[in-house]
Amino acid sequence: MPAKARLSQAAVEQRRQDVLRYVADRGALRIDALADRFGVSLMTMHRDLDDLAGRRLLRKERGRAVAFPALTMETATRFRESAGLAAKTALCAAVAGLITPGSTLLMDDSTTLYPLAGMLAWRGRDARLTVVTNSVGLAQRLGGAPGVDVTLLGGRYQSEFNSCTGPDVTRGLARRHADLVLMSATAVLDGHLFHPLREYAEVKEAMLAAADRAALVVDSSKLGRRATYAYGTAARYGTVVTDSAAPAAELAALRATGAAVRVVEPGAG
Structure with missing residues (x-):
């Protein structure tokens, strides 16, 4: 029998x-049941779970894989970063056309914007952009990019989200002026925007107040949902x-607010 092909x-x-x-949907599962469900050996499933646990995406304990609480999974950067990457890349490619050379951008801590960092870095020295953000992740991705000057707004560091919040961030935004703010939303329902944490809703409001123009970059998984704090x-x-x-x-509700809504195909970026 020929050897089984090695997966990429x-x-x-x-x-x-x-x-x-699968674990997140069910809360906790035995490791041997997971191996059967995914048609792999017990050793392979242990390797998979060791990797996921090492990235703090789930817990591995006493022969079981255990999910983190729903709020943590919905908001923490380590869960959001790899989710819906094709859609996020297409959204960022679409919004990149709003950015003009020489402008100052505000960008929030949304992982939806992570692909845009690579696009801005690729533009090179002709971009001459100033980016102000509370996201450590975005600052790291843009750091050293030719023609892109990055300012990280410091404040209370939120390790789960790899970004900063609090009065230091909002005061810093009050002293700044930007040409364009780009941000996403955790939840959007009937044209209303929500976030589960008050501190992040306050940062988003301060960013909106500091910019001449604003663009909301939000993938479809966020639409039709509500969270605790409206902004x-x-x-x-x-x-x-x-x-x-x-x-x-949800598209109709967004258009009813007067915003210009653009719909892109995932993978088009």
Whole structure:
């Protein structure tokens, strides 16, 4: 019998993400049951779970894989960064056209914007951009990019989200002026924007107040959902960019606020 073909690293990572979602949906599962469910050996499943636990994406304990609480999984950067990457890349490619050389940008801590950092860095010295952000992750991705000057707004460091919040951040924003703010949202329902944590809602409001123009970059998985703290509607954004899986009712609600809504195909970036 011929040897079984070795999976690529991308295929292994896809399986691990599938395992993560399966555990997240069920809360906790025995490791041997997971091995049976995904058709792999017990040793392979242990390796997968060791990797996921090492990245703090789940817990491995007493022969079980255990999910983190739902709030943590919905908001923490380590979960959001690899989710919906094709859609995020397409959204960022679409919004990149709003950025003009020589401008000052505000960018929030949304992982939706992470692909945009690579696009800005690729532009090179002709971009001559100033980026102000509370996101350590974005600052790291843009650091050293030719023609891009990065200012990191310091404050209370939130390790789960790899970003800063608090009065130091909002005061810093009050002293700044930007040409354009780019941000996402954790939840959008009927054109209203929500975040589960008050501190982040306050940062988003301060960013909106500091910029001439605003664009909301939000993938379809965020639409039709509500969280604890509301911070206005899509009417405060001149442009909303989302993907083609967005529910029709939510698109209609966004357009009813007066925002210009652009819909892109995942993978088009």
